[in-house]
Amino acid sequence: MISYLGDFAEDATVYIMFNTFSSDDPSASCTITNFANTDVHIHKDDGLTQRNNAAGITVSVDFDGITGSHMVKIDTSDDTVGGFWVVGHEYFVRIEGTTIDGATINSVIGQFSIENRFKEVTVTSIAANTITAASINADAITEAKIADNAIAGEHLNATACTKIIDDFETQSQADPTGFHVNVKEVNGTAQTANDNSADINAILGDTNELQTDWVNGGRLDLILDIIAADTTTDIPATISTVQGNVTDILADTNELQGDWVNGGRLDLILDACALEATVAALNNISTADVNAQVSDVIKTDTIAEMAQGVPAATPTMEDAIMYLYMYFRNEVTQTSSTLSLKNDGGTVITKATVSDDATTFTKGEMVSGP
Numbered sequence: 001m002i003s004y005l006g007d008f009a010e011d012a013t014v015y016i017m018f019n020t021f022s023s024d025d026p027s028a029s030c031t032i033t034n035f036a037n038t039d040v041h042i043h044k045d046d047g048l049t050q051r052n053n054a055a056g057i058t059v060s061v062d063f064d065g066i067t068g069s070h071m072v073k074i075d076t077s078d079d080t081v082g083g084f085w086v087v088g089h090e091y092f093v094r095i096e097g098t099t100i101d102g103a104t105i106n107s108v109i110g111q112f113s114i115e116n117r118f119k120e121v122t123v124t125s126i127a128a129n130t131i132t133a134a135s136i137n138a139d140a141i142t143e144a145k146i147a148d149n150a151i152a153g154e155h156l157n158a159t160a161c162t163k164i165i166d167d168f169e170t171q172s173q174a175d176p177t178g179f180h181v182n183v184k185e186v187n188g189t190a191q192t193a194n195d196n197s198a199d200i201n202a203i204l205g206d207t208n209e210l211q212t213d214w215v216n217g218g219r220l221d222l223i224l225d226i227i228a229a230d231t232t233t234d235i236p237a238t239i240s241t242v243q244g245n246v247t248d249i250l251a252d253t254n255e256l257q258g259d260w261v262n263g264g265r266l267d268l269i270l271d272a273c274a275l276e277a278t279v280a281a282l283n284n285i286s287t288a289d290v291n292a293q294v295s296d297v298i299k300t301d302t303i304a305e306m307a308q309g310v311p312a313a314t315p316t317m318e319d320a321i322m323y324l325y326m327y328f329r330n331e332v333t334q335t336s337s338t339l340s341l342k343n344d345g346g347t348v349i350t351k352a353t354v355s356d357d358a359t360t361f362t363k364g365e366m367v368s369g370p
Contacts, residue, residue, distance in 0.1 A: 002092070003110050007117035010087050011077035016110040020068050023101045029068025033099045035061050040072055043092045044084060055080035076114065087115040308349040310368045323350075339363060340370075 008014055022028040037054040044051070056078025063071040072093065076085040094108040216222035262268035306322050315323070323341075326349075331342045340351040348369030355362045 002108050005110050005112040007113045007115065008076065010115055011085070012114075014074040014076065014112050016072045016074070016093060017063065018070055018072075018107075018109040020070065020100045020105075023103060029066075030101050031062055031067050032070060032105075035059060035070070035095070035098045039095050039098050040074075041094050041096050042074075042084075043094075044086075045090050051081050051084050053081050072109065085114060089114060089116060305343050306349055308343075308347065308369050311350055311366050341366075342369075 003016075005014060005016060020030055020032045022030045037057040037059050038052070040052075040054070040057050040059065042051040056075035058073040058075075060071040060073075063069050072095075074093070079085065090111065090113045092108060093110045093112075094106065096106045098105050211217040216226075257263045262272065303318050303322055305326060306319060311323055312319065326343065327341055330344060331346065333340045333342070334354060337353060337355065338351055339354050340348045343349050350366045351369050352366045353364040
């Protein structure tokens, strides 16, 4: 017999528990093997298209450590399969392809519905009962009917909000003097009549005075119309005047750019001033200044050794002098076939082949070492 689990609200979680038993002894519980959420299949109503997607379905074998008791949890808010969980339908849950006591079992383990047992109040049902103003007036709620139904202070005291409205009259805004509420009893204590008409008249007088003081009675739509009219006439005229002034300023600055040196660009003017200062300084160099600089270069400044490489065919004066100095100062080796020039650290930086045929000694062009 299929167990009906109940009528659930939309997006609720449904829990199904079932038991498995031994085929040899139906009273002996046994576990279920190879049971996974993919083994849970669900039919909607009498549809043959089953939901066998595992999303939103959780299974627990031997739930709470009890052999043979298992749980399936179904989250009906999971809409991975679109349009499956719908209000007003029945659902049948079965397991398929599981193994119990060595046998493959397919079994329906439960049935539930989603809001398929609710009594709905619809527009049609309301219309059938014809709720009209006349029917409401015929059953008007009066103080006498409240008294007949024993809605008294002691009944409302139970909720700590005792209120019995003795009289509630409403008149038009033109004559609010009769608008008042008399509270007969609050929490069992008798109250005096409270006529609010004087306060309402005072408020109405203040608001009438404000309407007189404010522009257009304080009506925002009329005030905005005035602002819009001003922006349509005054602001464009002001913008036109500003634009004319900007045009005049632009013409003056264009004229100044034509008159000024370098178009009035400060960076170019400063560059020109710096160049003139440099030229003026060069014009003031004396022979003694030149001699001093030359002497400093010759007697004070030093130059570095040449790096390993091929000596250039057109070296600078500095490079040519350094090669001669290194040849004079540093170690030079020569074998029967090679002449080598080393730097101060003993590394060959350039070399040349040599040969002697007993008639002519030949030194080749220097190449890069080692």
